Amino acid sequence: PAKTMDELVSLCKRRGFIFQGSEIYGGMQGAYDYGPLGIELKNNLKAAWWRSMVYERDDVEGLDAAIIQNKNVYKYSGHEDTFTDPMVDCHECKSRMRADHMKDIKVCDNCGSTNVTEPRDFNLMFKTNVGPMVNEESYTYLRPETAQGIFTNFKNVVDSTSRALPFGIAQIGKSFRNEITPRNFIFRVREFEQMELEFFCKPGEDEKWHEFWVGARKQWWLDQGLAEENIEFEYVTGDDLAHYSKSTVDILYKFPHGFEELEGVANRTDYDLGSHTKAQEEFGLSAKVKKNEHSTAKLAIRDLEANKWEVPFCIEPSAGLDRGLLAVMTEAYTEEELPNGSTRTVLKFKPHLAPIKVAIMPLKKNKPEIVALAKELKNKLQKLGLGRILYENTGNVGKGYRRHDEVGTPICVTVDFDSIEKEGAPVTVRDRDTMEQIVVPAADLPAYVINYFIN
Ligand code: ATP
Structure with a gap:
């Protein structure tokens, strides 16, 4: 793993993962821009989260709520008073x-x-003005977490999907916090993305589900390549516990600046739905909530056995996408000494996270048959839907390998004279981690690549 933040910052800039925001005007503290490779990595991490949270489960629905919402959301969520x-x-x-x-x-x-x-x-909330009239009432906030959009849509999702407990709603999106001291690269920024699940269950089953999600979320981070010894749990207690939480377990990762929070898994009880529901007095809420004078919806679900309406409890695994990306890069960063005494930098991403899946390089840039076969292979592989396949015609294969090691491309394919002269059109396939090269007939390449990325 990377030992210092500086080596990561420098690689990110040099290779186009992450740039300082507004750099040409001297920068903007706490805001970063994701470059050509950064956006691919980010999209891959989001897709992995969505796959595991939504597609691989049958009890979670997705959502994408607006960033700008009615200011009453933050009045009743507690953010206006206590965030x-x-x-x-x-x-x-x-x-x-x-x-x-x-x-x-x-x-x-x-x-x-x-x-x-x-x-x-x-x-920490950013206040903003909505509409052409600026007066005391015309303000709202940029959302400081995505979660509130899930709570306010609880009834919409239940009504449109006929869900019964337990079930969850998942969302990925931007959040904004006017951090007093943004620092440590993309670890603490003012604009970031969160991947949040609100998992609703019966009161009394909350502790069991909390424990389940702590374990499931740790396993997911391991599946993204983080090493077990670099992950720790912190049980949040006393004053550090958020006002809405019955118990919280933070998942910490060993970033270059030390063990710090990567994701929080909180038992939010019936606080949120109880805060946003109308007719609060009908439900015997366990959480202490502000009296709601504005809500128009009952955020409750019918318990068919007990034949009564009940406000569910909620378990929230809330992960930072930017922090996740920083953790994955920290872990993947490797400097290796080679047998010839030189060193190479490799990002050993798990294949599903690699920004570029396969690079296809013709050995000679001006040999038309070689170029044509390389392009044909690129198009074939691109259609497999695995992510970005790069056709790269620089005519310098050695340099290409070094560059692709540094950005974590798992497979490089070279098309050379053998490929156009010999029967079966053999191409050379080079593995990022072992640096071994094998020869594969061009017709077998798609199957080889699928097998590599799907297994
Ligand atoms: P911290 O204590 O580090 O400020 P937090 O406990 O306030 O974090 P939560 O409100 O639990 O964070 O937010 C859930 C997740 O969102 C965090 O685990 C983190 O990954 C991410 N996150 C929160 N604030 C930031 C930020 N300023 N920059 C980047 N990611 C953030």
Whole structure:
């Protein structure tokens, strides 16, 4: 794995994974842009999550709610009142910082001075104005988590799918938080993507499902290539527990800057649906909620056995896509010493995450028959639907291998003179991890590639 963030940042920029946002204007703190390879990696990680959360289960539905919502959503979710971090100002160097890691004596992160203010609450939501009239009522917020869109659509999903408990709703999308101190590359940013599942169950079955999802989510991260020894659980307790949570387990990963949260799995009880439902008094809610004077929908489900309406409990595995991508890159980053004494950098991505699946390289860039066969193979492989297949005509195969090691392309295929002269059109297939080369007849290449990526 990568030892420092710097080596990752530099590879990401050099090869087109991630760039500083607004770079040509001097940058913008806490905002990053994903380049040609970064977007492929991101899409592959999202697709893997969606496959495992929605397609491979029969009790989860998908959703894509709006980022901008009625401000009452945040009034009743509790974000308007409590979505804050403690902040201190330094009188000496004038910087501002989060104070939740500071103990009794507060020390400036920047200059070490103890001449700092008392902590005060800073709300992390971005406020924005909606419509052409700017007045006291015309504001709302950019969503600070995707979850609220799931709760507000609970009735729509139940009514349109006839779901009964237990079942879940999954969503991937952007979230925004005005972090006081964004840092550590894409680890803590102001605009990021989350992959969230809200899994609804009967009260009393919540603890069993919480335990299930903690285990399932850890296994998923292992399936994305993270090593067991680089994952830890943290049981969140006391003051660190969010106001809505009965218990939370954070899944931590060993990032270059240390073990930090990758995903949180929270037991949110009946807090959220109970907060957003109308007729709260009918349900005997277990969570303490603000009285709702605006909701028009009953966010409850009929328990047929008991013949009554019930607000379900909810288990939430909430993962950061950007943090996930950083974890996967950290883990994949490998520097290897080769027998000839040189070193190579390889990103050992799991095949399903690799931004480029196969690179096809003609040995000679101006030999028409070689070029034609290489292009034909590219088109054939592209149609398999595995992801990006790159036809790359630079005429320098050695350099191509090095570049594709560095961006984690699992397979390189070279088309050479043998391929156009010999019977069966043999092409050379080179493996990223072993660097072994084998010869495969061109007609067998699609089957070979499918077998490699599907197994
Ligand atoms: P932290 O304590 O690190 O601020 P959090 O506990 O506030 O995180 P949650 O509200 O549980 O985070 O959000 C769920 C997930 O969303 C996190 O596990 C993380 O992967 C991701 N996430 C949250 N805030 C950010 C951010 N500022 N930048 C990138 N990802 C984030």
